[in-house]
Amino acid sequence: MSITNRFISEAGEYQIVVVGKFDFSLLNEFRDAYESAPDGVKKYVIDMRSVDMIDSSALGMLLKMKRSLNLGDGEIEIINCSSNVKKILMIAKFELMFSVQ
Amino acid sequence: MLILVVDDIEKNRVILERFLSSQGHDVICADSGKKSIDLIQKHDVDLVLMDIKMPDMNGYEATRNIKKIQSEHYLPVIFVTALSEEEALEEALEAGGDDFVTKPIGFGILLSKIKAHARIRELHTQVNHQNKELSRHNARLNREHDLISHFFDQARKNCFFDERVIKSYSLPMSVFNGDTVLVARRSSGGVTVLVGDFTGHGLSAAVGTLPVSQIFFSMVEENAFIGDIAREINRQVNILLPVEMFFAASIFELSAKGDRLMVWHGGMPDAYLFNKNTKEMTVVSSDHLPLGVRTVNEFDDSVQLFYVNQDSKFVVFTDGLSEAENTDKVMINTDVYVEAIKNNEGNILESVINSFQEYSVGVPQADDISVLELSCLPVAAENHEDMDKDISKAVPWDISLDVTDKMLKRDVVANVIALIGDAIALKEHKGVVHTLLTEMYNNTLDHGILDLHGNEKDSDEAFHDYYEERIKRLDNLNGAKLSINIAYMPDLDGSELTITMSHNGNSFEVAEKASGEDDFHGRGIELIRAICSLVEYSDDGRSLKVVYNI
Numbered sequence: 001m002s003i004t005n006r007f008i009s010e011a012g013e014y015q016i017v018v019v020g021k022f023d024f025s026l027l028n029e030f031r032d033a034y035e036s037a038p039d040g041v042k043k044y045v046i047d048m049r050s051v052d053m054i055d056s057s058a059l060g061m062l063l064k065m066k067r068s069l070n071l072g073d074g075e076i077e078i079i080n081c082s083s084n085v086k087k088i089l090m091i092a093k094f095e096l097m098f099s100v101q
Numbered sequence: 102m103l104i105l106v107v108d109d110i111e112k113n114r115v116i117l118e119r120f121l122s123s124q125g126h127d128v129i130c131a132d133s134g135k136k137s138i139d140l141i142q143k144h145d146v147d148l149v150l151m152d153i154k155m156p157d158m159n160g161y162e163a164t165r166n167i168k169k170i171q172s173e174h175y176l177p178v179i180f181v182t183a184l185s186e187e188e189a190l191e192e193a194l195e196a197g198g199d200d201f202v203t204k205p206i207g208f209g210i211l212l213s214k215i216k217a218h219a220r221i222r223e224l225h226t227q228v229n230h231q232n233k234e235l236s237r238h239n240a241r242l243n244r245e246h247d248l249i250s251h252f253f254d255q256a257r258k259n260c261f262f263d264e265r266v267i268k269s270y271s272l273p274m275s276v277f278n279g280d281t282v283l284v285a286r287r288s289s290g291g292v293t294v295l296v297g298d299f300t301g302h303g304l305s306a307a308v309g310t311l312p313v314s315q316i317f318f319s320m321v322e323e324n325a326f327i328g329d330i331a332r333e334i335n336r337q338v339n340i341l342l343p344v345e346m347f348f349a350a351s352i353f354e355l356s357a358k359g360d361r362l363m364v365w366h367g368g369m370p371d372a373y374l375f376n377k378n379t380k381e382m383t384v385v386s387s388d389h390l391p392l393g394v395r396t397v398n399e400f401d402d403s404v405q406l407f408y409v410n411q412d413s414k415f416v417v418f419t420d421g422l423s424e425a426e427n428t429d430k431v432m433i434n435t436d437v438y439v440e441a442i443k444n445n446e447g448n449i450l451e452s453v454i455n456s457f458q459e460y461s462v463g464v465p466q467a468d469d470i471s472v473l474e475l476s477c478l479p480v481a482a483e484n485h486e487d488m489d490k491d492i493s494k495a496v497p498w499d500i501s502l503d504v505t506d507k508m509l510k511r512d513v514v515a516n517v518i519a520l521i522g523d524a525i526a527l528k529e530h531k532g533v534v535h536t537l538l539t540e541m542y543n544n545t546l547d548h549g550i551l552d553l554h555g556n557e558k559d560s561d562e563a564f565h566d567y568y569e570e571r572i573k574r575l576d577n578l579n580g581a582k583l584s585i586n587i588a589y590m591p592d593l594d595g596s597e598l599t600i601t602m603s604h605n606g607n608s609f610e611v612a613e614k615a616s617g618e619d620d621f622h623g624r625g626i627e628l629i630r631a632i633c634s635l636v637e638y639s640d641d642g643r644s645l646k647v648v649y650n651i
Contacts, residue, residue, distance in 0.1 A: 047326070052535070053532055056628050091632060
């Protein structure tokens with residue numbers, strides 16, 4: 001399982017945890033993760049702590065998520081990025097659309 | 102028994118020697134005080150019969166000397182005296198004499214006194230022997246303590262204690278601490294903390310610290326989630342410790358930015374989240390059983406989440422504090438600590454400890470005590486002072502590989518990264534180089550060899566169809582070849598990694614800029630251009646060369 005999720009109901013935060021390589025092979029699994037979010041989600045968070053590589057298709061998947069959930073810039077938080085992952089997100093100017101940490 | 106008779110008058114010596122010999126004792130004689138001291142040093146004398154009035158050195162002085170020489174052992178000295186004045190006896194005892202018999206000597210009394218003192222001497226020797234045994238034992242125990250302390254110190258050595266962020270206080274009840282406080286900085290920034298308390302106290306409680314700290318530090322190094330750390334510790338405590346032993350613990354992580362606190366809190370007293378600006382107090386209660394109670398299948402890794410800021414303080418303590426008793430054996434009301442936190446004068450930790458000490462004054466400590474205060478401030482990622490990024494130690498190298506037909510389906514990029522990823526000076530770029538190679542490979546494979554085109558990825562369904570088609574075409578390759586060359590040139594003024602990827606498929610036009618309107622299209626080449634200082638197509642798009650600066 002490369003994608004798991006945690007829903008912290010008191011805070012209404014839904015965290016999607018990606019493990020390993022974040023690329024097109026996770027397309028369906030990633031989409032299922034955000035589409036199956038329970039009711040009462042106030043905040044979506046992508047936890048990148050275990051991601052060692054991210055490619056352009058993953059960037060596409062993140063954009064797709066933002067669009068299909070109809071969320072504004074900075075509403076999705078991408079947390080626990082390694083310096084390498086952060087570098088790619090910055091190069092792609094993702095900090096303008098996501099809250100990148 | 103060897104008895105020394107000291108008397109300047111020969112007749113007296115002879116009488117005593119004869120009598121004592123007849124009673125089965127060995128006897129040696131001295132005719133002066135001085136002589137008696139010599140003999141004491143030469144022979145293993147068991148008892149001394151000492152005359153008082155002697156020329157040269159009298160009995161008192163001789164006794165003082167003898168006692169000094171034999172200070173470690175009990176060597177009874179019995180004065181034989183015609184004096185009966187109280188004063189003389191007083192001086193005899195003061196000089197170290199143990200007893201006296203008066204002249205004329207009653208032999209019956211003398212014999213019983215000799216027997217009595219022999220018994221005392223024997224007891225004394227035994228006690229001496231046992232004392233020595235004890236101190237040897239004690240020394241061994243101390244050595245073992247030192248050794249075990251060393252283990253525990255090592256176990257905690259990796260702790261990250263930045264006073265700005267972490268303040269902690271730990272007072273074990275005995276030498277070894279059954280409480281555990283571990284702090285580690287994560288590679289992506291932020292800290293992960295464990296405050297825990299094993300059942301009981303002392304060495305038996307402390308042994309659990311060793312596996313726990315190992316699990317903790319190695320998992321934090323892998324950036325593990327606190328719920329997973331708790332799960333693993335639970336599993337190990339289940340395996341390693343007897344059923345009646347478990348580990349109450351609070352494991353929490355503060356995000357790199359210091360704005361998000363996640364807490365797994367099991368079997369611990371309430372913790373407190375206090376905002377020193379708004380004075381808002383949130384009680385964080387245990388929502389789990391202690392670690393080691395639940396089986397692996399029953400285990401619950403859910404966490405509590407709090408949004409925090411630079412004014413937030415998180416205070417955790419072990420039950421040594423929450424179950425403190427006063428002299429009347431009445432347990433403390435933990436509201437005392439809530440007040441201590443609220444009314445702190447700049448130092449929450451001190452304030453909490455003071456209220457504990459005030460309450461339990463005059464009561465001997467009954468459990469290990471630990472308190473930790475976390476200030477929710479940003480903690481940057483660690484700067485790796487790594488030998489491996491030292492360019493002056495790197496040599497130039499290059500590798501080439503040709504990948505054909507069915508092999509193209511395999512994870513070629515992962516293989517290449519495994520080959521070069523740990524090269525000196527390249528290590529910290531591993532992730533970015535991985536992304537770069539992935540983009541180049543997908544680009545070359547999809548558009549060159551497989552003749553697929555980006556605009557087919559426009560919608561979600563199309564994206565899906567695209568990858569279906571990709572798999573189909575990959576299965577039907579015949580005579581396709583993709584060549585990769587990677588060359589590394591170290592240079593103190595800026596090293597270069599040059600990657601060339603070429604193929605023997607169709608030529609293709611390279612779009613200068615992606616449209617950016619859709620989610621999936623063209624971002625790959627855009628990314629390559631942003632990462633590299635040089636991006637160059639040749640051979641009608643069949644060869645792509647890039648330069649990545651290190």
